Amino acid sequence: SQTIHQWPATLVQPVGSPLSLECTVEGTSNPNLYWYRQAAGRGLQLLFYSVGIGQISSEVPQNLSASRPQDRQFILSSKKLLLSDSGFYLCAWSRTSGSLTGELFFGEGSRLTVL
Amino acid sequence: SQKIEQNSEALNIQEGKTATLTCNYTNYSPAYLQWYRQDPGRGPVFLLLIRENEKEKRKERLKVTFDTTLKQSLFHITASQPADSATYLCAPRGSGGSYIPTFGRGTSLIVHP
Secondary structure (H helix, E strand, O other): OOEEEEEOOEEEEOOOOOEEEEEEEEOOOOOEEEEEEEOOOOOEEEEEEEEEOOEEEEOOOOOEEEEEEEOOEEEEEEOOOOHHHOEEEEEEEEOOOOOOOOOOEEOOOEEEEEO | OOEEEEOOOOEEEEOOOOEEEEEEEEOOOOOEEEEEEEOOOOOOEEEEEEEOOOOEEEEOOEEEEEEOOOOEEEEEEOOOOHHHOEEEEEEEEOOOOOOOOOOOOOEEEEEEO
């Protein structure tokens, strides 16, 4: 069966510090991968998605970046965090084909607080 | 731009009643519409998908309708239980292999015993 792991679960970072969130998927090949952010009281905002290794599409211009160094690994990074980067970050995957529903499978999330 | 609207206020109902949540969309012609459940501090979980050529879809106590003329989907939970309390998100999507998921803000449902 497929599983998705996301870490760390919680982190508190000072403004201006770097960030690295990691997500890995097991049990499937060539998944589509996504990073979402959910700010307090807000909806899910798509940040990045990837359809293959090294292929990253950015939905929102910001100080965040994403990388996909391996087929089932997706990393969200920042060189210098801003207060507005605080939020709940969710990694998700979906099948590229063969799915009747096109559903997304989400990780457990990473709660980031920037102070 | 595409816009998805869900009731921002929490829906409070008594156990046993039917909960009805609304999802409206504009500037969009989705071929499918998905519904997800999100519990506090957790990632969303897929519940149901309905296609544009389907009027209604059922799964156990869940029922979803899709009116492409009104640009609206209704999500019903019959015989609601306190365990159904959560935030419910709708996510319209287009057809084809390139799927860029867009979510509404979600509606919080609170079922009182």
